[in-house]
Amino acid sequence: MAAATARALVTADAQGLASHGVSRIPRYVSHLRNGRADGAAIAEVISAKGGAVLIDAKCGLAFPACALAVETAIDRAREFGVSFAGVTNSHHFGVAAYHLAPVAAARMVGLAFGNSPAAMPAAGGTHPVFGTNPIAAIFPRRDAAPLIIDLSLSQVARGKVMIAAREGKPIPLGWALDRSGAPTTDAKAALDGSMLALGGAKGAMLALVVELLVCALTGASLAFQADSFLEEAGNRPRVGQAFLVIDPDALAGRRDYLERVEALVAEMLKDREVRLPGHRREALEARADVEGIDVSDALYAELMQLAA
Numbered sequence: 574m575a576a577a578t579a580r581a582l583v584t585a586d587a588q589g590l591a592s593h594g595v596s597r598i599p600r601y602v603s604h605l606r607n608g609r610a611d612g613a614a615i616a617e618v619i620s621a622k623g624g625a626v627l628i629d630a631k632c633g634l635a636f637p638a639c640a641l642a643v644e645t646a647i648d649r650a651r652e653f654g655v656s657f658a659g660v661t662n663s664h665h666f667g668v669a670a671y672h673l674a675p676v677a678a679a680r681m682v683g684l685a686f687g688n689s690p691a692a693m694p695a696a697g698g699t700h701p702v703f704g705t706n707p708i709a710a711i712f713p714r715r716d717a718a719p720l721i722i723d724l725s726l727s728q729v730a731r732g733k734v735m736i737a738a739r740e741g742k743p744i745p746l747g748w749a750l751d752r753s754g755a756p757t758t759d760a761k762a763a764l765d766g767s768m769l770a771l772g773g774a775k776g777a778m779l780a781l782v783v784e785l786l787v788c789a790l791t792g793a794s795l796a797f798q799a800d801s802f803l804e805e806a807g808n809r810p811r812v813g814q815a816f817l818v819i820d821p822d823a824l825a826g827r828r829d830y831l832e833r834v835e836a837l838v839a840e841m842l843k844d845r846e847v848r849l850p851g852h853r854r855e856a857l858e859a860r861a862d863v864e865g866i867d868v869s870d871a872l873y874a875e876l877m878q879l880a881a
Contacts, residue, residue: 574612574614574633574634574636574637575612577634577636577637577640578601578634578636580636581636581667581668581671582594582595582597582598582667583595583866584668584671584858585667585668585671586861586866586868587857587858587861587862587866588668588854588855588857588858588861589853589854589857590668590854591732591736592730592731592732592733592735592736593667593668593730593732594866595866595868595872595876596732596735596736596739596868596872597665597667597732598876598879599875599876599879600802600803600805601634601665602879603805604664604802604805605634607805607806608809609800609806609807609808609809609810610632610633610634610664610809611631611632611633611809612633612634613633614630614631614632614633615631615633615637616628616629616630616631616633616637616638616641616660617629617631617641618641618645621645621649623649623653624649624650624652624653624654624655624656624657625656625657625658625659626642626645626646626649626656626657626658626659627658627659627660627661627791627792628641628642628645628658628659628660628661629660629661629662630660630661630662630663630664631662632662632663632664632809632811633664634664634665635660635663635664635665635666635667635814636666636667638660638663638814639660639663639666639672639814639816640672640675642658642659642660642672642814642816643658643672643673643675643676643683643816643818644675645658646658646676646683646816646817646818647675647676647679647681647818649818650681650818650819650820650823651679651820653823654819654820654822654823654824655817655818655819655820655823656817656818657790657815657816657817658815658816658817658818659787659790659791659793659813659814659815660787660791660793660813660814660815660816661791661792661793661811661813662793662809662811663793663810663811663812663813663814664802664810664812665689665802665810665812666687666814668709668723669685669686669687669707669708669709669723670685670709670710670711670721670722670723670851672685672709672814672816673685673709673710673711673721673816674711676711676816676818677711677712677713677719680713680821680827681713681818681819681820681821682710682711682712682713682818682819682821683710683711683816683817683818683819684708684709684710684711684816684817685707685708685709685710685814685815685816685817686706686707686708686709686783686786686787686814686815686816686817687704687706687707687783687787687812687813687814687815688703688704688706688783688784688787688788688793688795688796688812688813688814689704689705689706689731689796689799689802689810689812690704690796690799690800690801690802690810690812691703691704691767691796691797691799692704692705692727692731692767692768692796693705693706693726693727693767693768693769693770693776693777693780694750694767694770694777695777695781696770696773696774696777696778697774699750699754699767700754700767701766701767701768701796701797702796702797703726703777703780703781703783703784703796704780704784704796704799704812705725705726705727705730705731705768705780706725706726706779706780706783706784706787706796707723707724707725707726707730707783708722708723708724708726708779708783709721709722709723709724710722710723711851712834713834714831714834714835714838715831715834715835718851718852718855719851720834720838720849720850720851721850721851721854722850722851723850723851724771725771726770726771726776726777726779726780726783727748727768727769727770727771727776728747728748728749728768728769728770728771729748729768731764731768734748734749734760734763734764734768735760735764735803737760738760738761738763738764740869742760743758743759743760744757744758744759744760744763745758746758747769748763748768748769749762749763749766749767749768749769750763750766750767750768750769751763751765751766752765752766753766754766754767764803784796786815787812787813787814787815788812788813790815791813791815792813793811793812793813794810794811794812794813796812798811799811799812
């Protein structure tokens with residue numbers, strides 16, 4: 574569990590996603606110490622039927638359970654053409670697209686979904702009901718890096734607000750509301766309030782879709798039932814994740830799939846300013862392999878204290 578978590582967090586930093594990188598370690602450690610996560614948990618498959626499978630994370634950190642879910646989904650997609658793997662009784666799963674790398678390596682298409690403790694109101698509401706509920710997708714290409722789409726359904730990832738609060742910096746207006754439902758630029762007030770949905774009501778509706786996919790189908794806790802990941806004390810969040818894996822050979826076929834992906838990419842790149850999703854992460858990770866990653870002096874000191 575520690576190794577799987579470390580790989581995921583360092584990869585996030587290497588790809589320029591510091592809000593889901595090693596800055597999360599102090600809180601993960603406090604959750605393990607306070608019983609919010611079980612460091613001895615061993616994830617297992619608890620239900621399977623055809624292309625559908627359910628993994629119980631046993632309230633451990635999410636990364637081993639997600640790896641098991643994706644590995645099982647790939648195997649079942651080879652057999653059935655498509656597989657849906659749900660994860661229940663889970664924890665924060667970091668960068669959603671991170672979990673999909675094995676899917677692209679298997680030359681399949683993958684989607685990832687996850688919920689988190691309540692941080693966004695429903696459309697028209699003011700109190701947090703949904704998590705920021707990320708959606709990610711990966712599409713392999715013929716002779717190039719896969720297309721990787723990864724977005725939270727809030728205006729920005731809540732981790733960015735967390736970092737701003739830690740550093741005492743303001744956030745832009747339009748990111749969040751305070752506890753009373755008023756717009757705020759105070760990062761700490763935002764963490765005590767709620768995030769605004771991406772695209773207003775449309776983003777809130779998509780968050781609802783994710784919430785139902787990863788909770789109603791898996792038995793995981795709804796967002797408003799899980800205490801914040803940002804707090805040391807609280808309940809075991811028992812949130813959910815889900816992974817959909819599709820084998821192109823089961824549909825139009827791999828050749829047609831790849832032809833259409835490349836045709837679409839070529840059309841997109843006719844505009845010189847277009848950047849393919851995922852390529853910036855790949856470039857940053859390649860640079861980090863040579864130069865390493867930077868962490869703040871304060872975080873470094875905290876990590877060293879924890880290590881001691």
